Amino acid sequence: MTTRLVRTLTAAALVLGAAACSSSAGGDPLAAGGSGAPRSGGSTVVVGSANFPENVLLASVYSQALKAKGVKVEEKFNIGSREVLYGQLQSGALTVLPEYNGALLGYLDAKSTASGTEQVNAALKEKLPSALGILDSAAAEDKDSLTVSKETADRLGLKSVADLAGKSGELAVGGPPEFKSRREQQFKDVYGLTFKEWKPTGDTTANALKDGGIQVGNVFTTDPRIVQFGLVPLADPKNLFSVQNVTPLVNRAGVDATASAALNAVSAKLDTAGLTALMKRVSVDKEDPSAVAKDWLKTNGLG
Structure with a gap:
């Protein structure tokens, strides 16, 4: 092989390597507002x-919004708790998950003092492993609450969570299976x-409060049964429950x-009032999500 040919092949390899690196750097869909290179071969999300x-419901919204843009989608709904889902997302078994930013940050860093959507999302970006990222948060917020009849x-005489001090020992509290450990x-x-x-x-926490099976419950604030059953969410003056904006984790x-x-x-379109109205149709009217x-x-012009 001649010296000129060796030099030519070496230069070509360097050009191809540089192009590959450039493509990789520009292909991050979470950098600079979500721009990125197309998935090779149109792989399934x-x-x-x-x-x-x-x-x-939110996963179905995400799925159908993606399909409307020609994205190949597979749905794996109703899997389990965050403790199960997070590992599946990190491994790539899942690609997209509707998350709640404050709850996710609490899972990753129980000692975080971040408050407000921007602070929480900034803290999340620091805590998430390199394989994962978050997209834009919705205005829609579904917060944890301690709620009573x-x-x-x-x-x-209960108006806030602080009022439960000295009384909680007489009361049964209900919530998701993982609520106690968290x-x-x-x-x-x-x-x-x-x-x-x-x-x-x-999901029967609100009903259990209404029926007297529990006296305090972890009811999410978009649950329409709060109004339907006349329940009382207690104020959280010490901000134990962080902001909970609906946020895609990918x-x-x-x-x-x-x-x-x-x-x-x-x-950009999803707000709390709209999500609450959707949840009434699902939880109260029993419509298909x-x-x-x-x-x-x-x-909203997205389907």
């Missing part, structure tokens, strides 16, 4: 959800609360510019 109705509020120590540390009993009531390798833009368009999602996307 796997949209997952947690095992409660609102997350299934009106009868319990009146009987015990929050028991926080309630002790922040408000000095030790409940008599913890019951895994899941595996970076699986989303491109088209997918990122579709998901960000959902976030997929049909409710389809209606919302069509109404």
Whole structure:
């Protein structure tokens, strides 16, 4: 092989290597507002959800918004809790998940003092591993709350979580199966609360409050049964529950510019009042989440 040929091949290899590096750097869909190179071969985006109705609804909104833009989608809904989902997203088994930014930050850093959407998202970007990222947060916020029936509020003089101090030992509290492991120590540390009993009531927490099976419940603030049953969410003066903006959590390798833009368009349109109205149709009227999602996307010009 001649010296000139060796030099030519070496130069060509350097050019190709530089092009590959440039393509890789520009292909991050989460950098500079979600721009990125298309996924090679149009690979499938796997949209997952947690095992409660609102997350299934949001996942269906995400899935159908992606499909409307020609993205290949596989749905894996109703999987389980964050403890299960996070590892699947990190491994690439899932590509997109509807998350709640404050709750996710609490999972990654229980000692974080970040408050407000911008601060929480900035902290999240520092804590997430390189494989994962977040897209735009929606204005829609579904916060955790400690909620009681009106009868319990009146009987015990409850207006805030702080009012439960000295009374919690007489009360049963309910919530998702993982609620105790996530929050028991926080309630002790922040408000000095030790409940008599913890019951895994899941999506029936509001009903259990209404029926008297529990006296305090972890009811999400977009749950329409709060109004339907006349329940009383207690104020949280020490901000134990952080902001909870609906935010897409994604595996970076699986989303491109088209997918990122579709998901960000959902976030730009979704607000708390709208999400609460959608949840009434799902939780109270018992409509199919997929049909409710389809209606919302069509109404907002995204489907």
